[in-house]
Amino acid sequence: MAKIGILGAGAIGRLVAQRLRKADQEVTLKGREPVQENDAELWLICTKSYQVKEAVAALSPPCDVPLVLLCNGLGPHQTLAGLVSNPLYLGTTTYGARKSEGAVEMTGRGQCWYGHYRGSKAQLGLVHRVLNLALPPAQCFDNVLxxxxxxxxxxxxxxxxxxxxxxxxxxxxxxxxxxxxxxxxxxxxxxxxxxxxxxxxxxxxxxxxxxxxxxxxxxxxxxxxxxxxxxxxxxxxxxxxxxxxxxxxxxxxxxxxxxxxxxxxxxx
Ligand SMILES: NC(=O)c1ccc[n+]([C@@H]2O[C@H](COP(=O)([O-])OP(=O)(O)OC[C@H]3O[C@@H](n4cnc5c(N)ncnc54)[C@H](OP(=O)(O)O)[C@@H]3O)[C@@H](O)[C@H]2O)c1
Structure with a gap:
């Protein structure tokens, strides 16, 4: 069982956390509070696109830990590539989620497309397993762009x-x-x-x-x-x-x- 970090406790972050916990995974869901133990083997970045830079800078993950960017749009992937030296994976999902009174509601079932973007590919298997548990079906692309x-x-x-x-x-x-x-x-x-x-x-x-x-x-x-x-x-x-x-x-x-x-x- 891997230790999975989720950065951004919003709609998608909570949905992913909930589904991974149901699949018996060990999950840390991190909001804006200072990080206590930075021992996750993989971080899923679930903030809005314009929040990525500040959130990852505050997280300061160990440089060998892969990051999977799940926000919408393009641009933050380049910001992130300039900010950290970690292995980077990019993904996007068509699942729908909404926060409601501290909980999360899944508003639509979808899928997840992802792929390797930069650095070591050694954790590709872990990335696939985690995304396929959280947002199935997860489909890997050679050219994620x-x-x-x-x-x-x-x-x-x-x-x-x-x-x-x-x-x-x-x-x-x-x-x-x-x-x-x-x-x-x-x-x-x-x-x-x-x-x-x-x-x-x-x-x-x-x-x-x-x-x-x-x-x-x-x-x-x-x-x-x-x-x-x-x-x-x-x-x-x-x-x-x-x-x-x-x-x-x-x-x-x-x-x-x-x-x-x-x-x-x-x-x-
Ligand atoms: N919701 C969906 O159905 C859906 C579907 C597909 C894709 N997406 C994409 O997924 C991404 C996230 O969407 P969302 O709907 O989950 O947004 P959201 O509900 O606003 O969640 C973003 C979370 O990130 C947190 N955050 C912001 N800055 C942070 C920081 N510095 N450190 C830690 N946490 C921080 C926010 O906290 P605060 O509230 O304190 O700002 C918020 O809890 C977006 O790019 C969106 O387009 C969403």
Missing amino acids: APLWRKLAINAVINPLTARDKVANGALLADTYQAEITALVTEMLPVLAAEGQAFTKEALVAQILAVAEATAANTSSMLADRLAHRRTEIDAINGYLCQKAQMQGLSTPRHLALWQQITALGEH
């Missing part, structure tokens, strides 16, 4: 539009949204291609609409954050996309406008 970019591309449309217009995901299936969705996808494709992620316009639009349909009644995480006057994760989604575009000499005016608009709405 592929599923992360795919999720980012879908989130970069569904999240800001639903948050801007205060609508459930299924509203995006209406005819009135189709031209805007296609334009956002068209703008993204060259950026994705420059990152080695090949999509056709038709395939990506179809994937976005399929997710909107499958989650039609859901409030996106960005809309939930907006309604709760919390900071959103737009910097790690449309923000990351726009920064990559700028580095590649590409123009993404619609994504830039959404990034600025959602940022301006944030925490008000």
Whole structure:
């Protein structure tokens, strides 16, 4: 039995902790309090994307302990790579969880995609076993950036539009949204291609609409954050996309406008 650390006692952190404990694993769930014993063999990072840097800096894990980043979006993986020398794994999940009065409710069963990102691969088996107990089925990718970019591309449309217009995901299936969705996808494709992620316009639009349909009644995480006057994760989604575009000499005016608009709405 491995000692597993979970950093971030929020919705996903608590869900993962609960499921690992049910599977008889030894779990330390760490919030903002100072760490007592830093003897975990693996840390799962379950904070929001913009909280990763501060949370990991305070944790200061021994440098041979693997870290598995489970937050949404891209960008924190590079921040983390510059901050610590630990072996790094990246993951993302489509499970849904909500905190309620100190407990956690699983709002949707999903899956987990993960892969090795940097450093020693020696703990890949442990990472797989833990993620497959916590968020099954866990699927390992040789190039973990592929599923992360795919999720980012879908989130970069569904999240800001639903948050801007205060609508459930299924509203995006209406005819009135189709031209805007296609334009956002068209703008993204060259950026994705420059990152080695090949999509056709038709395939990506179809994937976005399929997710909107499958989650039609859901409030996106960005809309939930907006309604709760919390900071959103737009910097790690449309923000990351726009920064990559700028580095590649590409123009993404619609994504830039959404990034600025959602940022301006944030925490008000
Ligand atoms: N919830 C879901 O259904 C779901 C599904 C898929 C993916 N995700 C992704 O998973 C990530 C976490 O989401 P979540 O919904 O679990 O968010 P959350 O409920 O806000 O949990 C984040 C937790 O991290 C804690 N934290 C922040 N800074 C910290 C620090 N310096 N040290 C220790 N803990 C710290 C927060 O504490 P405070 O409350 O004190 O700030 C909070 O308990 C996000 O990237 C999200 O997009 C979530």
